[in-house]
Amino acid sequence: EPEVTQTPSHQVTQMGQEVILRCVPISNHLYFYWYRQILGQKVEFLVSFYNNEISEKSEIFDDQFSVERPDGSNFTLKIRSTKLEDSAMYFCASRITGFSLGYTFGSGTRLTVV
Amino acid sequence: QQQVKQSPQSLIVQKGGIPIINCAYENTAFDYFPWYQQFPGKGPALLIAIRPDVSEKKEGRFTISFNKSAKQFSLHIMDSQPGDSATYFCAAHKETSGSRLTFGEGTQLTVNP
Numbered sequence: 001e002p003e004v005t006q007t008p009s010h011q012v013t014q015m016g017q018e019v020i021l022r023c024v025p026i027s028n029h030l031y032f033y034w035y036r037q038i039l040g041q042k043v044e045f046l047v048s049f050y051n052n053e054i055s056e057k058s059e060i061f062d063d064q065f066s067v068e069r070p071d072g073s074n075f076t077l078k079i080r081s082t083k084l085e086d087s088a089m090y091f092c093a094s095r096i097t098g099f100s101l102g103y104t105f106g107s108g109t110r111l112t113v114v
Numbered sequence: 115q116q117q118v119k120q121s122p123q124s125l126i127v128q129k130g131g132i133p134i135i136n137c138a139y140e141n142t143a144f145d146y147f148p149w150y151q152q153f154p155g156k157g158p159a160l161l162i163a164i165r166p167d168v169s170e171k172k173e174g175r176f177t178i179s180f181n182k183s184a185k186q187f188s189l190h191i192m193d194s195q196p197g198d199s200a201t202y203f204c205a206a207h208k209e210t211s212g213s214r215l216t217f218g219e220g221t222q223l224t225v226n227p
Contacts, residue, residue: 105157
């Protein structure tokens with residue numbers, strides 16, 4: 001079964017450093033998402049991306065965050081200057097079209113900011 | 115108005131029991147209501163989903179009941195097994211292009227042998 005692949009599985013970074021979280025969505029999917037989950041809390045939407053641009057973003061997704069699809073396969077989330085409160089699991093997800101059901105989530109990247 | 119409220123926060127049942135997890139929403143524009151199952155260290159995985167024009171949907175041991183007038187929906191797990199122990203999230207979605215999933219707070223289910 002096709003999978004959404006995320007790397008790395010765990011990243012530790014110092015406060016103020018930049019991090020890039022990487023995702024390879026399912027190859028024929030067109031809509032891409034980042035969600036995050038602070039430990040013990042619910043999954044929260046960050047951003048959706050379609051046709052090489054952001055289609056929707058949440059209030060969490062401030063100027064410190066950016067997304068990019070640098071080539072035909074990767075989808076990245078960059079946090080410019082990490083804060084302690086950015087520590088969370090970050091999940092990438094993809095859907096084949098905006099009108100289809102069934103997001104597929106990756107296994108996540110655990111980001112720890114120290 | 116975008117929130118989805120989920121209860122209980124945690125639930126412990128014996129093997130064979132029928133745990134019930136409840137969710138409520140405010141936004142009547144939501145038109146797709148999935149349930150996700152999440153094991154530790156893994157991403158959420160779609161379990162079952164329902165549209166508001168249907169009052170019940172059953173897939174295997176999992177059943178969603180949907181009450182459109184009350185804006186509530188629930189997940190029932192029949193003949194629960196220890197392997198069902200996981201965190202369950204309800205969610206809601208408005209099927210416009212690219213729109214987000216709004217998740218409930220999650221329910222940690224433990225099924226004792």
